Amino acid sequence: MPSVLLFGATGLIGSRLAIDVKKAHPDWPLTVFVRNTKVDEWFEATAKADRIVHGSISDTDLVRSLSKEHDIVVNAITSFDGDFIANVIAGMEERPEDSKGTLVHVSGTGNFIDNGTTGAFNPNGKVWNDDKEEDIRQITRRMFNGGTDVPTLEAGVRGKIITYIVCFAVTYGSNIGPAPNLGVAYNIFTHNAKQHGFVPYVGDGTAVASAVHVADAVPFLSKIVSIAGTEKPTGSAYSRYYILHGERVAWKDLSVALAKVLYAKGTVSEPEPKSVPAAEAGEGEVGVLIASNMLVKGDRAARLGFKVTHRSILDQLQEDLA
Numbered sequence: 001m002p003s004v005l006l007f008g009a010t011g012l013i014g015s016r017l018a019i020d021v022k023k024a025h026p027d028w029p030l031t032v033f034v035r036n037t038k039v040d041e042w043f044e045a046t047a048k049a050d051r052i053v054h055g056s057i058s059d060t061d062l063v064r065s066l067s068k069e070h071d072i073v074v075n076a077i078t079s080f081d082g083d084f085i086a087n088v089i090a091g092m093e094e095r096p097e098d099s100k101g102t103l104v105h106v107s108g109t110g111n112f113i114d115n116g117t118t119g120a121f122n123p124n125g126k127v128w129n130d131d132k133e134e135d136i137r138q139i140t141r142r143m144f145n146g147g148t149d150v151p152t153l154e155a156g157v158r159g160k161i162i163t164y165i166v167c168f169a170v171t172y173g174s175n176i177g178p179a180p181n182l183g184v185a186y187n188i189f190t191h192n193a194k195q196h197g198f199v200p201y202v203g204d205g206t207a208v209a210s211a212v213h214v215a216d217a218v219p220f221l222s223k224i225v226s227i228a229g230t231e232k233p234t235g236s237a238y239s240r241y242y243i244l245h246g247e248r249v250a251w252k253d254l255s256v257a258l259a260k261v262l263y264a265k266g267t268v269s270e271p272e273p274k275s276v277p278a279a280e281a282g283e284g285e286v287g288v289l290i291a292s293n294m295l296v297k298g299d300r301a302a303r304l305g306f307k308v309t310h311r312s313i314l315d316q317l318q319e320d321l322a
C-alpha cells in the first residue's frame with residue numbers, strides 16, 4: 001500500500017483532498033502535515049488520517065525526512081515558495097532507484113496571464129493548453145507559480161522521482177475542513193480590496209480570469225493521487241501537467257459580486273467596484289493579475305475525466321465569503 005503525505009491539509013484544497021484520498025483508499029496510510037494544533041480530532045474522526053505531524057514550512061529537516069519516507073507526496077501548501085519544493089524534492093530523491101517517490105504538486109493558472117495593462121478582453125491572447133507539451137515547456141520561474149513548477153518539472157525530467165502537476169484556476173467554493181481558510185485566490189482578492197477600501201478592476205474590466213469550483217477540481221486531484229499509487233507513469237514530465245478550469249469570468253463581473261459581499265461584511269466602504277489604472281490595481285503581481293486575461297484550456301485533464309458540474313463563482317461567492 002503506498003503511503004501518502006499531504007502538505008497543506010487544512011487548506012481549501014487540502015482538507016477536501018484528505019477526505020477524498022481516504023475514501024478512495026481506506027488502506028493507504030495517510031499522513032497530514034499541519035501547524036494548527038486544534039485540528040487533530042477532525043483529521044482523526046472525519047478525514048480518517050492515519051498520522052498527524054505538527055510542523056510548518058520552516059521545519060526544513062522534518063519536511064525533508066517526511067518527504068523521503070512517503071511513497072506519494074502531495075504539495076497543497078505553497079505554489080510560490082521555491083525553497084520549500086526544493087527541500088521536498090531533495091528528500092524524495094534520496095530514495096533508492098527501485099522505490100521512486102511520486103510528487104503531486106498543486107499549481108495555479110496565474111502562470112498563464114497575458115500581463116495585460118488595459119483590463120480589456122484580449123481576443124488574440126494565447127490560450128495555454130495542458131495538451132501541448134510545448135506550452136508547459138514555456139513555463140518560467142518568473143511566472144506566478146513558476147518558482148515551484150519549474151523545479152518540479154526539472155525533477156520529473158531528471159527522473160529520480162515521478163512528478164504530476166495539477167494546475168487549478170481561480171479556486172472558489174466552500175471549505176469543508178476544520179479551519180476557515182478561504183483559499184489563496186479569495187485571500188488575495190479580499191486583502192487587496194481591504195487595502196484599497198473598495199474593490200478595484202482595471203479599465204472596462206472585460207479582461208477574463210478562469211475559475212474552478214473546488215468540488216469539481218479536488219476529485220480530479222484525488223484521481224491523480226490514485227494514478228500515482230497504482231499506475232506506471234507514461235510520457236514526459238511535461239505531459240503529466242493538468243489544467244483544471246471552468247468558466248471564464250470578466251474581472252468587472254467578479255468585482256461587482258465581490259464588492260457586494262465585502263461591503264455587506266464591512267470589509268470595504270463602497271458597495272460598487274471602481275475602475276482604476278493598472279498601476280493602481282494592486283501591489284506587484286496582484287495588480288498585473290487583475291489587469292490581465294487568463295486564457296487556458298484543459299484538454300488533457302478533460303480526457304482523463306475532469307468535468308465541471310458546480311455553479312458559477314458569481315453565484316457562489318456570497319455563500320463562500322459570508
Ligand SMILES: NC(=O)c1ccc[n+]([C@@H]2O[C@H](COP(=O)([O-])OP(=O)(O)OC[C@H]3O[C@@H](n4cnc5c(N)ncnc54)[C@H](OP(=O)(O)O)[C@@H]3O)[C@@H](O)[C@H]2O)c1
Pocket residue numbers: 007008009010011012013014034035036055056057058075076077078079080106107108109167168169170171172179181182183184185186
Ligand atoms: N485557491 C486558489 O485559487 C488556488 C489556485 C491555484 C493554486 N492554488 C494553490 O493550491 C495550494 C493550496 O491552496 P489553498 O487555496 O487550499 O490555500 P489555503 O486555503 O490558504 O491553504 C493553505 C494551506 O497551507 C498551509 N500553510 C501555509 N503556509 C504554511 C506554513 N508556513 N507552514 C505550515 N502550513 C502552512 C495552511 O495552514 P494553516 O491552516 O495553518 O494556515 C493551509 O493548510 C497553494 O499552493 C495555492 O497556491 C490555489
Ligand SMILES: *[C@@H]1O[C@H](CO)[C@@H](O)[C@H](O)[C@H]1NC(C)=O
Pocket residue numbers: 112113114115140141142143
Ligand atoms: C508575464 O510576466 C512574467 C513575469 O515577468 C513572465 O515570466 C511571463 O513570461 C509573462 N507572460 C507573457 C505571456 O508574456
